[in-house]
Amino acid sequence: MMPFTTLTSLTMPLIRDNVDTDAIIPSREMKSTGKTGLADGLFAPWRYLDAAARTPDPDFVLNDPTYSGAQILISGENFGCGSSREHAVWALAEYGFRCVIAESFAPIFRNNCVRNGLLPIGLARAVPDELKSAIITIDLAAQSIQFGEQLLSFEIDEEAKNMLLEGMDAIDLTLKQKDAIQNWQSNDRSNRPWVYL
Amino acid sequence: MPSLFDKIWDAHCIADLGGGTALIAIDRIFLHERTGAAALKSLAEASRAVVDPSRVFAVMDHIVDTRPGRGDGTLMKGGEAFITETRAACHAAGITLFDVNDPNQGITHVISPELGIVLPGLTLIAPDSHTCTQGAFGALAWGIGSSEAEHAMATGTLRVAKPKTMRVTFSGALKKGVTAKDMILRLLADYGAGGGAGHIVEFTGDAVTALDMEARMTLCNMATEFAAFSGIIAPDEKTYAYLKGRRYAPDPLPDWSSLATDPDAVFDHEIAIDASSIKPMVSWGTSPGESVPLSARVPQEANAKALVYMGLESGQSLEGLRIDVAFIGSCTNSRLSDLRRAADLVKGQHVAPGVLALVVPGSSAVKRAAEAEGLDQIFTGAGFQWRESGCSLCFYAGGESFPAGSRVISSTNRNFEGRQGPGIRTHIASPEVVAASALAGRITAP
Numbered sequence: 001m002m003p004f005t006t007l008t009s010l011t012m013p014l015i016r017d018n019v020d021t022d023a024i025i026p027s028r029e030m031k032s033t034g035k036t037g038l039a040d041g042l043f044a045p046w047r048y049l050d051a052a053a054r055t056p057d058p059d060f061v062l063n064d065p066t067y068s069g070a071q072i073l074i075s076g077e078n079f080g081c082g083s084s085r086e087h088a089v090w091a092l093a094e095y096g097f098r099c100v101i102a103e104s105f106a107p108i109f110r111n112n113c114v115r116n117g118l119l120p121i122g123l124a125r126a127v128p129d130e131l132k133s134a135i136i137t138i139d140l141a142a143q144s145i146q147f148g149e150q151l152l153s154f155e156i157d158e159e160a161k162n163m164l165l166e167g168m169d170a171i172d173l174t175l176k177q178k179d180a181i182q183n184w185q186s187n188d189r190s191n192r193p194w195v196y197l
Numbered sequence: 198m199p200s201l202f203d204k205i206w207d208a209h210c211i212a213d214l215g216g217g218t219a220l221i222a223i224d225r226i227f228l229h230e231r232t233g234a235a236a237l238k239s240l241a242e243a244s245r246a247v248v249d250p251s252r253v254f255a256v257m258d259h260i261v262d263t264r265p266g267r268g269d270g271t272l273m274k275g276g277e278a279f280i281t282e283t284r285a286a287c288h289a290a291g292i293t294l295f296d297v298n299d300p301n302q303g304i305t306h307v308i309s310p311e312l313g314i315v316l317p318g319l320t321l322i323a324p325d326s327h328t329c330t331q332g333a334f335g336a337l338a339w340g341i342g343s344s345e346a347e348h349a350m351a352t353g354t355l356r357v358a359k360p361k362t363m364r365v366t367f368s369g370a371l372k373k374g375v376t377a378k379d380m381i382l383r384l385l386a387d388y389g390a391g392g393g394a395g396h397i398v399e400f401t402g403d404a405v406t407a408l409d410m411e412a413r414m415t416l417c418n419m420a421t422e423f424a425a426f427s428g429i430i431a432p433d434e435k436t437y438a439y440l441k442g443r444r445y446a447p448d449p450l451p452d453w454s455s456l457a458t459d460p461d462a463v464f465d466h467e468i469a470i471d472a473s474s475i476k477p478m479v480s481w482g483t484s485p486g487e488s489v490p491l492s493a494r495v496p497q498e499a500n501a502k503a504l505v506y507m508g509l510e511s512g513q514s515l516e517g518l519r520i521d522v523a524f525i526g527s528c529t530n531s532r533l534s535d536l537r538r539a540a541d542l543v544k545g546q547h548v549a550p551g552v553l554a555l556v557v558p559g560s561s562a563v564k565r566a567a568e569a570e571g572l573d574q575i576f577t578g579a580g581f582q583w584r585e586s587g588c589s590l591c592f593y594a595g596g597e598s599f600p601a602g603s604r605v606i607s608s609t610n611r612n613f614e615g616r617q618g619p620g621i622r623t624h625i626a627s628p629e630v631v632a633a634s635a636l637a638g639r640i641t642a643p
């Protein structure tokens with residue numbers, strides 16, 4: 001996984017609440033059992049006037065050339081709600097996004113972001129207007145967003161921060177605790193034998 | 198003073214990872230063909246094995262066809278590959294699979310309880326957001342993504358940020374014709390689709406204990422629509438009676454009596470709802486929180502995008518709105534009791550002309566039980582299609598959908614734009630409301 005340290009990029013505003021994973025990548029766009037080939041289906045219901053013919057809707061922000069190359073998406077409350085499909089994160093990442101700033105995130109989506117090197121920044125308040133359609137710099141170690149002369153700090157839990165900073169694989173990290181896991185399990189087998197089938 | 202959640206959490210905590218995150222032991226894993234093949238393939242590519250395959254289960258429910266006489270083929274382009282690849286991956290990993298025509302096949306969250314796979318006090322995860330349904334059994338059951346499913350299979354654990362706790366107390370008695378579906382829609386309408394964000398929600402109160410296990414599952418099912426980490430209900434005699442003798446349930450059942458919230462437990466957040474004030478509900482918008490009592494009107498301050506998508510105006514009444522399709526199914530409301538209540542309403546009557554009506558049982562076992570009681574005859578006699586079990590048109594996989602632009606009254610859990618197909622307008626409600634509306638051709642109270 002690619003580490004996330006700092007990022008300077010233009011932000012793309014998609015200011016809506018409850019952007020769900022069916023909208024981020026509809027099920028019909030998940031055409032194979034793999035994790036790739038999804039960018040083209042990103043936001044398909046809003047991005048295309050005719051999804052089958054791939055006719056772009058000029059009014060949708062993703063089709064606005066002003067924002068080409070933007071790596072930061074900005075949205076409203078409860079971003080990524082709905083289906084647990086990790087394809088939503090894979091599609092955003094494959095398209096080129098490295099960070100989503102929202103007022104809040106649905107929990108499964110947020111975890112999926114962290115597992116794939118996409119930084120979820122929850123602001124817990126309305127996104128300031130100056131952040132929208134602006135070039136900003138995010139520094140994860142410092143937990144700061146710089147825009148113009150201003151500096152805004154954000155919260156993120158230690159675990160997510162470290163994983164993103166180091167680009168660590170969670171499974172490798174956990175397997176370092178193999179002994180603790182095995183000890184726990186052998187105790188548990190005698191306490192709750194009925195759990196083990 | 199721990200809550201039920203705290204007890205399960207503490208019992209499964211292997212290590213504190215700092216910053217509010219813990220390494221949590223996972224007792225059961227459930228996969229389905231929509232996301233299961235991806236997780237298993239990626240695990241195999243990394244040359245990692247499933248540590249304890251006997252506690253991992255998989256089922257074909259999402260993409261599998263629900264038309265009679267089905268095989269591996271689906272109307273979704275490329276859908277068959279999800280089925281065959283999941284099958285191959287499960288066999289290679291030694292995972293128990295309930296295959297397309299297995300007598301135990303059905304929607305994950307319907308068959309897991311039916312088979313006694315979910316049990317009180319367990320941790321159970323699935324790469325599916327409605328895993329919270331299974332919290333109705335006093336288990337800590339939650340939805341995850343594919344990467345976390347891989348992690349759980351490879352390590353028997355997950356790294357979990359501890360959620361905050363919330364208690365939602367429904368007191369008093371429900372009025373006749375009001376169901377668990379209306380309880381959860383009322384909660385969503387009052388507190389919003391983000392209202393439970395970051396919380397594990399314990400449902401309690403006499404209106405909750407009065408519910409049977411199937412209704413409790415309906416209530417917990419939509420905890421994810423509340424943005425909650427999950428929902429949970431303390432187990433009781435009803436829970437034990439339901440689980441006794443199920444295929445994977447221990448015999449005798451262990452003593453689970455300590456699995457309850459202590460009287461002096463403190464929650465981060467409390468919500469109280471007077472159950473007697475709840476009315477039959479229906480959604481009007483494109484988020485489940487955009488719901489109102491059936492007798493109410495579309496709110497004045499309604500979100501404009503949702504109104505345009507749904508073809509509605511502020512102030513418009515929902516009752517009497519013409520529908521094209523009536524759908525009874527999904528992990529929310531497709532169990533035997535749901536089908537019985539709907540069948541009661543349609544018995545001897547007929548679906549309104551021009552309305553497409555379908556019933557999709559939640560599991561093959563539900564289907565057999567319903568047929569043994571003659572419910573299938575009641576439904577088909579009334580003009581409903583009677584399908585094989587699966588998720589079916591609860592969501593649009595890219596194959597089957599409803600006629601373009603249809604207005605659908607649906608017993609499902611999501612009314613997102615396009616959820617049931619491009620341009621489809623979904624109104625979610627209880628199976629009773631769906632059945633009554635199918636007969637009237639309009640949104641109607643039962």
Ligand code: SF4
Nearest residue numbers: 327527528588591592
């Ligand atoms: S029935 Fe619908 S909500 Fe339930 S698991 Fe299937 S697709 Fe998801």
